[in-house]
Amino acid sequence: MVFSSIEFIFVFMxxxxxxxYLTPERFRNVCLLLGSLLFYGIGSAEKPExxxxxxxxxxxxxxxxxxxxxxxxKLWFPLGVATNVLYLVVCKYFLRVLPIGIxxxxxxxxxxxxxxxxxxxxxxxxxxxxxxxxxxxxQLVAGPIVQFRDICHQIHKRTYNxxxxxxxxxxxxxxxxxxxxxxxRVGGLWSQLTxxxxxxxxxxxxxxxxxxxxxQIYFDFLGYSLMAIGLGSMLGFDLPVNFxxxxxxxxxxEFWRRWHITLGSxxxxxxxxxxxxxxxxxxxxxxxxxxxxxxxxxxxxxxYNFVLWGLxxxxxxxxxxxxLKQFLDRYRILxxxxxxxxxxxxxxVFANTDWNQLQLFFGRLFGADNMVGYGFQGDFVxxxxxxxxxxxxxxxxxxxxxxxxxxxxxxxxxxxxVLVGIFAGSVYFLYxxxxxxxxxxxx
Amino acid sequence: MKKRDLLFAxxxxxxFVLCAFILGVRYVKDxxxxxxxxxxAKSTEQVYSSPEEGKQIxxxxxxxxxxSSAEPSEEAPIKQSEQSTEEQESQAQDTVSKEQExxxxxxxxxxxxxANALFIGDSRTVGLMEYGNIENATFFASSGMSxxxxxxxxxxxxxxxxxxxxxxxxxxxxxxxxxxxxxNELGYRFExxxxxxxxxxxxxxxxxGEAKIYLCANLHVTKEQSExxxxxxxxxxxxxxxxxxxxxxxxxxxxxxxxxxFDDEEGNLSTDYSSDSFHVLGRYYxxxxxxxxxxx
Numbered sequence: 161m162v163f164s165s166i167e168f169i170f171v172f173m174x175x176x177x178x179x180x181y182l183t184p185e186r187f188r189n190v191c192l193l194l195g196s197l198l199f200y201g202i203g204s205a206e207k208p209e210x211x212x213x214x215x216x217x218x219x220x221x222x223x224x225x226x227x228x229x230x231x232x233x234k235l236w237f238p239l240g241v242a243t244n245v246l247y248l249v250v251c252k253y254f255l256r257v258l259p260i261g262i263x264x265x266x267x268x269x270x271x272x273x274x275x276x277x278x279x280x281x282x283x284x285x286x287x288x289x290x291x292x293x294x295x296x297x298x299q300l301v302a303g304p305i306v307q308f309r310d311i312c313h314q315i316h317k318r319t320y321n322x323x324x325x326x327x328x329x330x331x332x333x334x335x336x337x338x339x340x341x342x343x344x345r346v347g348g349l350w351s352q353l354t355x356x357x358x359x360x361x362x363x364x365x366x367x368x369x370x371x372x373x374x375x376q377i378y379f380d381f382l383g384y385s386l387m388a389i390g391l392g393s394m395l396g397f398d399l400p401v402n403f404x405x406x407x408x409x410x411x412x413x414e415f416w417r418r419w420h421i422t423l424g425s426x427x428x429x430x431x432x433x434x435x436x437x438x439x440x441x442x443x444x445x446x447x448x449x450x451x452x453x454x455x456x457x458x459x460x461x462x463x464y465n466f467v468l469w470g471l472x473x474x475x476x477x478x479x480x481x482x483x484l485k486q487f488l489d490r491y492r493i494l495x496x497x498x499x500x501x502x503x504x505x506x507x508x509v510f511a512n513t514d515w516n517q518l519q520l521f522f523g524r525l526f527g528a529d530n531m532v533g534y535g536f537q538g539d540f541v542x543x544x545x546x547x548x549x550x551x552x553x554x555x556x557x558x559x560x561x562x563x564x565x566x567x568x569x570x571x572x573x574x575x576x577x578v579l580v581g582i583f584a585g586s587v588y589f590l591y592x593x594x595x596x597x598x599x600x601x602x603x
Numbered sequence: 604m605k606k607r608d609l610l611f612a613x614x615x616x617x618x619f620v621l622c623a624f625i626l627g628v629r630y631v632k633d634x635x636x637x638x639x640x641x642x643x644a645k646s647t648e649q650v651y652s653s654p655e656e657g658k659q660i661x662x663x664x665x666x667x668x669x670x671s672s673a674e675p676s677e678e679a680p681i682k683q684s685e686q687s688t689e690e691q692e693s694q695a696q697d698t699v700s701k702e703q704e705x706x707x708x709x710x711x712x713x714x715x716x717x718a719n720a721l722f723i724g725d726s727r728t729v730g731l732m733e734y735g736n737i738e739n740a741t742f743f744a745s746s747g748m749s750x751x752x753x754x755x756x757x758x759x760x761x762x763x764x765x766x767x768x769x770x771x772x773x774x775x776x777x778x779x780x781x782x783x784x785x786x787n788e789l790g791y792r793f794e795x796x797x798x799x800x801x802x803x804x805x806x807x808x809x810x811x812g813e814a815k816i817y818l819c820a821n822l823h824v825t826k827e828q829s830e831x832x833x834x835x836x837x838x839x840x841x842x843x844x845x846x847x848x849x850x851x852x853x854x855x856x857x858x859x860x861x862x863x864x865f866d867d868e869e870g871n872l873s874t875d876y877s878s879d880s881f882h883v884l885g886r887y888y889x890x891x892x893x894x895x896x897x898x899x
Contacts (some may be wrong), residue, residue, distance in 0.1 A: 170623050320768035326608045329615065354878050360734060360885030502887075533886035542733075577610040580618045587622045 161203040161334075162301075163387045164339045166590055172199065177394065189292050189315065190594060192395065196295040203260050205300070210259035214295070217247065222268040222290045228276050229283035234581060244270050253462045261300045263459060267426055272308040274430050281309040289315045298391035302384045304402040304422040307429070312399065322439060328393025330570070330579055335386025340589045342557065343379035346372050346550045347428040349543055350511075356539075358520045359532040364540040366524040370549060371506045375554035381420070407558045410495025411485045412476045416555035423459070423504055427452045449481075450474055453563035463513040472509060476502065635827035714739050716896055717779075721771070721814075723807075724748060727822055727882060734888035745773045749787035749797040754806075770811035780807060781859070781895070783819035784882075785843040790834045797846050804850060817895075818851050820844040820860035826871035828880035835881075837871055866893050 161168050176195045183191045197211070204210040224240035248266045252256050272293070276283045284290040292315050299306055349372035353361055361369070385402040390397035406418035416424050429439075432452050438445040457470015480488070488495035508525070510516035523530040536542075556562060571574040673812075719738040722728050730761035743758050743766075757765040766774070788796045807816060821840050823829075828882070829836040844860065851858040865883055867873040876883045883891065 166626060170619075170626060173687065174619075257690060322604065322612075323608055326611055330611070351879065355882050357732075357878060357884035357886055534734055536733035536885070536891050539733070552811075573607070573608055573610055576614060579611065580614045583615065584618055587626075591626065 161199060163391070164344075164383070164586070164590065166587075168591075169587070172202070173391075178292050179337075179396065179596050183253050187590055189288050189298075192296060196292075196297040196300060199297040200260060200295065200300065207257075207259070210257075213251070213259045213262075214265070217244070217265065217269060218291055218294050219287075221224055221272065221294070222284070222287050224273055225276050225283035225290065226285070231301065233558065237273060240273045241270055244273070253458075256462060261302075264303050264305055265300065267305050267423075268308070271426060271430060276305065276572045277311050280538055281312060283332070284308075284312065296392075296397070298388045298395065298397070299399060303420070303500075304385065304388060304400050305426050306400060306422070307426070310400065314397050318392070320396035324396070325394050327564060328390045328395075330390070332390030332580050333583045333586075335383045335385075335388075336586045337381045338386060338557075339383030340586040341582070342550070342554055343376050343383055344589065344593065346554055347376035347380070348548060349373075350376060350549045352543070358517060358524050359530065360535055361524060361531075362539050363524055364537060365543060366478060366521065367504075368540060368543060368547075370508055370525065372551060375502045375551065375558075376505050377415075378558065379554065405558070405560060407499070407564075408496075408560065409499055410492050410500070411480050411488045412473060412506075413480050413485055415503070416473075416477075423456070427456060431455060446478060448476060453477065453497065460510070461513070464515065465513050465518055469506065469509045472506060476506075498525060509578060713737065713892070713896065714764070714872045716899075717892075719775075719778040720799065721777040721780045721811075722783075723768075723780065724819070725787055728781075730882055730885065730888050731892060734885040735892040736889050737892055741771065741777070743768060747787055748784060750784050750796065750803050751791075752801060753784070769810075772807065777811055777814045780811060780816045781819055782807070782816065783821065785847065786823040786835070786840065788841050789843070793842065793846075796843065800846065801850060804856070808855065816856045817859045817898075818847045818856055819846060820862060821859065821864050822881075822883070823866060823870065823872040825874050825877055825880040826867070826869060827853055827874075829871055841870075859895070859898055861891055861894060864891065 161172065163169075167574060173420045176199075180188065180195065181190050200206070200214060201211050220243065221240070223245070224236055227236040228240060244266050246264060251259065251262055272284075273283050283295070289312070293306075293308060293311060326485065347507075352370050353365070353369040358366070382403050389399045389401070400422055402421050404418040404421065406415050409415040409418055430447050435448040435451060436444050438446065453474035454467065455470070456473070457466045457468070460466045460469070496501060505525075510522055520530060522528075566575070569578065605691075622759055709752075714737065717737040720737075720740040722731060722740055722742045722744060724731075724744045725748040726744075726746040728742065728748075729746060732742040732744060733738075741749070741760065744757060748756065754768050757767050757769070759765050760771070765781075784800070785796075788799075807814075821844055823837050823840055824832075824835060829838075846862075848858045850856065862870075862872075865872055865876045865887070867875075871882070876887050877886075878884060
């Protein structure tokens, strides 16, 4: 089940929230765990075995945590981590099955085991509480990746009130709008490009499509992060921010501290620093960076283009580290220009899992003579007109201006109307898109 | 409690209840009218957030190693061959340059052939218009077109502005008319679709006394799409196509089924020719046009 869907917004969410708020405090975690499992079950309705995988992971990791705590971890810690890594790798890269949230909950499980082993927190003795940590539905599907010690206090005790619930709802609506009104709309352009086939699109259209994809991925992820935080708030949780205007970065290094922040933190905390970080000299630092970026690429997907993507990021970040970043930080306009091209080009590698398609697409971007068949001369104009408004809107929301305006607006009556309007608009677009199985694309 | 919160809560709740009511009514109405379209559908979006459900933009897994080389041939459908990338690229270039050599003769022949033709249809016909390389024909087509929306829409004709369907039929006498509609109607009651299709056919026959009318079968969808969807699948498409075939009298109206060109062995749209399950890739529209020409 996806947050931005009619069934979630009008069926699951209201029913669950009613039950949750009416439940007395001491049973709230039970309610949350059951609700999250139900959410997971509905989402995996076609592959019910995924729930079993999840439950197995849940129970095993709970046991591992206790065993590590009790026995001072010499055996159980490596065993626990290895089990999780093996589980993730086998599922994702060999069996090619993708139980919902596997990359997220496995990383959370590993972070838990590491923290228990390093004595940063006690193992959770309550299966219920551990279950809530791993399964809570706001962050189950798409993060943020929450480290156990950041949330264990809130699992035991959290409060909310009318105001915090409404604030959570406000954030949720902003996320919903970001996803449905911006990401989904502008994403239609990239879908059309792939439907036409790269060999038949003009170079200007290739660039237009690439920028559209870059916007889609941005607002998709922003939307999802906001919806997760908003839902968490409505349940009484304070989830970490995962996204901070990343397209305003002037270097790739800065970008990855603003994009998928919790993933970066996870890699830093559990891979980079244990390997020595940047404390052991230049060569070791480069090795550590290499490992982190290789793993980041692999984490994102099971095809070779993701490995390539991760390695490209490594190269860029290493070059920046060697001095380019200082230059870009000083001359910020150049930094923005640099990122203006680097971001879409890196997404181009990310977006194409097929090697031939990747080559073909880059050929189109840089004017290679690799078109096949009769090209539609007016394609850039046609799609420019069709998507122009949405692209400009996206560009507007990438910069900080709307947020500054919103900061002033959010406490006013007008601001409340705007929020309700965004909600209504999102529901309208969801409804309109619903009857088209190929989202927003009639035949 | 701030006043803003109460205000927001009130308005949001009203909006929410209103939306829920409207959606509920639609759901019940659709259900009672036996429409298979429902308010809940499988969502397939989510690009970045979840690596699992991500990458849904390219729903169809492209075949990594093999690609068909599109050699236009007489009767046989386009063959698939296994080649290394280099061979493939050079062969593609050979094919293209051969096509370019033959191009001038073919070109004029093709343009003349379709000079007085009218194409009516949905986004596949738009594809023919944009990628089929027939410049002189008239096209009344748009994404989403159906037999129900045909007379309600206007389409821009270069040089003449926006015309309605009736105006398109009245503006001149065409030699050939190609009609391809049917997929956007799936999910409506079949009898209604059949009745409306025949009504449209009568309208065309009435306005175009001399034209040869080709009733085109709807393109199949890919196997994966067909298996996962209860509305947009090949069983339903074939049912509509059979109805269309029955409407052809073989004196003025003829049935054309382009699926022979693009189908796989099981009667689904081959994934060699499509990446989005519903349309052929842009490069194959010229093959489609050539095939139409050969059917005359």
